[in-house]
Amino acid sequence: MIEDIVRPTLPADATENWREWHPDGDGRFLDLLGVIRTKCLSTDSACVRFTPEPMHANRGGLAHGGYLMSCVDEALFHSAAALELTAAKGSGVTVSANVNFIGAASIDAPIDAITRIVGETGRMFFISGHMEQEGRRIASFEGILRKLKNAGVN
Template sequence: MTDSPFVYGDDPDLPGWKRWELRDPTRFNGFLGPLAVRLVDGKALVRMVPERRHSNLRESTHGGALLGFMDVALFAAARSFGTIDAGGAVTLDLSAQFIGTSTIGEPIVAEVELLRETGRMLFMRGLVKQDANVLASFSGTVRKSSPKA
């Protein structure tokens, strides 16, 4: 879809991954940078590389940046599951528990699973990891966009 606000296609830098990136870098998603996504064993893996702009004063990924990543990971995962297209869906709730710290410059991955899909809702949960280190757990509900009249 050429009028999509997102780029979603093979990632030339990460074979086996899809690149998921907002075309307009001035929107919030642009702050996170390009994400990569792939499906493995029924879970969506959503990957980003935290940069200095995502760091806190302890040289770890700031909690706000992690929350933003978790939120966007819900949508990247839902797109990968084929449950939504770009635009129109909204987050109804997002709950997070911070567990560990990260290293800036090293990839972090959200492992997202779809718990249930209804006509209008997606219920998902996930873990954010850096290698074997669990950084956070989260769950969220996404309301699909309304059909166009």
């Protein structure tokens, strides 16, 4: 059963200021995505910004689809954390992520993932959204995250 989500009161500057997540530089996969910026748009919506680099390009010089799919996966987690949902502060795993590409993305401008938390159960978050670049929609997506009680496998 999907329950109504109890939304925290957002900090006064949450919709004005970007928060930044910097890679640890410890050689893990997330280091490849670079700095990730998040900003609350409302109590159930967030923007997660990615800045592609030349290493994220495909042979045609556009953003690689695998890069964009990795951004979607991270956007699911970062949006829940940006909205300060308590359960998102722990660890979790992606159960499902569906991406529909609508258009190509350049590596020369930031890519924004606009997300909305559409539901929550005791163990899951349900999130939908789209990606855009310079006002042009490039993908739509939806995903399900499973909350884990700790960093181990549950």
